[in-house]
Amino acid sequence: MKKGCLFLSLIVGLYLVGWYLEITSPVSHKPAPQVVFIPPDTPVREVAHILKERKLIRSTWAFYLEGLRLGVLDKLKAGEYELSPHLTPARILEKLARGEVITHIVTIPEGYNVWEIARLLDRAGLVSRREFLSLAFNATFAHSLGIPGPSVEGFLFPDTYYLVKGLSPAEIIKIMVSHFWKVWAKYEKRAREMGVSVYEVVTLASIVEKEAVFSREKPLIAAVYWNRLRRGMPLQADPTVRYALKRFRGRLYYKDLRVANPYNTYRYPGLPPTPIANPGEDSLRAVLYPAQVPYLYFVSKGDGTHYFSSTYREHLRAVRRYRRHRRYQRNHP
Numbered sequence: 001m002k003k004g005c006l007f008l009s010l011i012v013g014l015y016l017v018g019w020y021l022e023i024t025s026p027v028s029h030k031p032a033p034q035v036v037f038i039p040p041d042t043p044v045r046e047v048a049h050i051l052k053e054r055k056l057i058r059s060t061w062a063f064y065l066e067g068l069r070l071g072v073l074d075k076l077k078a079g080e081y082e083l084s085p086h087l088t089p090a091r092i093l094e095k096l097a098r099g100e101v102i103t104h105i106v107t108i109p110e111g112y113n114v115w116e117i118a119r120l121l122d123r124a125g126l127v128s129r130r131e132f133l134s135l136a137f138n139a140t141f142a143h144s145l146g147i148p149g150p151s152v153e154g155f156l157f158p159d160t161y162y163l164v165k166g167l168s169p170a171e172i173i174k175i176m177v178s179h180f181w182k183v184w185a186k187y188e189k190r191a192r193e194m195g196v197s198v199y200e201v202v203t204l205a206s207i208v209e210k211e212a213v214f215s216r217e218k219p220l221i222a223a224v225y226w227n228r229l230r231r232g233m234p235l236q237a238d239p240t241v242r243y244a245l246k247r248f249r250g251r252l253y254y255k256d257l258r259v260a261n262p263y264n265t266y267r268y269p270g271l272p273p274t275p276i277a278n279p280g281e282d283s284l285r286a287v288l289y290p291a292q293v294p295y296l297y298f299v300s301k302g303d304g305t306h307y308f309s310s311t312y313r314e315h316l317r318a319v320r321r322y323r324r325h326r327r328y329q330r331n332h333p
Helices: 002-023 044-053 059-069 091-097 114-123 129-136 139-144 167-184 188-194 198-211 213-229 238-245 253-256 281-287 313-332
Strands: 032-036 079-083 104-105 160-164 297-302 306-310
Touching: 044 059, 059 091, 079 091, 079 129, 114 129, 129 167, 167 281, 188 198, 188 281, 198 213, 198 238, 198 281, 213 253, 213 281, 213 306, 238 253, 253 313, 297 313, 306 313
Parallel strands: none
Antiparallel strands: 032 079, 104 160, 297 306
16 A cells, blocks of 8 residues: 555656756747837736736746746846747746846937937837826936936937836936036136136037038138127027927028017027937037137038138128039039
8 A cells, every 4th residue: 555655656756857958948949039018017927927828838837936936026027038948947036037138229419309319219119108208308307317408309418328228217317317417527627717607508509510511610600600609690490490390300581580489599699498409429519629729600511611701791692602503513414
């Protein structure tokens, strides 16, 4: 009788061991990577169900038991993962516990405004465009980040960022604004020497960023605007009109230059109410270290560079040259 019970126990034990080995083995031996998103604050059992539905594990219970054995059930991290059915539950648990999430490389070009950045992040699948914009234009939130304005416009520093899915709009904005303040630390002393605020510098730098094609011209363009401001002349910067109209591409017409909007620097003297884009370091530096020139005007040459003039008469001659160049290009495509 005892031998029979012992034999039965052995059979049951071997069966349980075999069963456990079976359910903790990979679903497949063939790699078939797929992207799985684990939302923040997802309970462990729900994580297991997500993996089971995606056919990445054989058993939710086995997954849970493996997690207990490894002591990682309270360490699983939310995020976007690349997982494959050829991984064991133990390996999947290890990846989730270590937070081996997919990293998205996102480059914010110099001169992008908040709408363009929101669209870029939305298309990358990282945040909702609407939620990002709602927070970007929240004055209380902007002030909490040290920004003395009604939005974060101008302070989302252009650079390449390594972001993960699951970050909130607030977290992404904080990353970019924090980067701005680190860069700005190099220029604080110079701004104090000039008697200008960070907001004035960023606002003017955003205009320089939108006007310049080549970095070498930025100190010249900055000098033109500083000279005009000192004389009480309107800046007459086309990019500010585009910002007023929320029309960031295409041609401007003379009627656009008459629009009654505080961002229209053809009608209203001084700087616009806020930055109109997010400038890079070259533009910040150009505003703080402008070229020492008497220029008050500039007009495009049609190749990305500009004619700079000190008098209105010189400027009109430059405008005529530009128009001749445009006509020649139209007639000789």
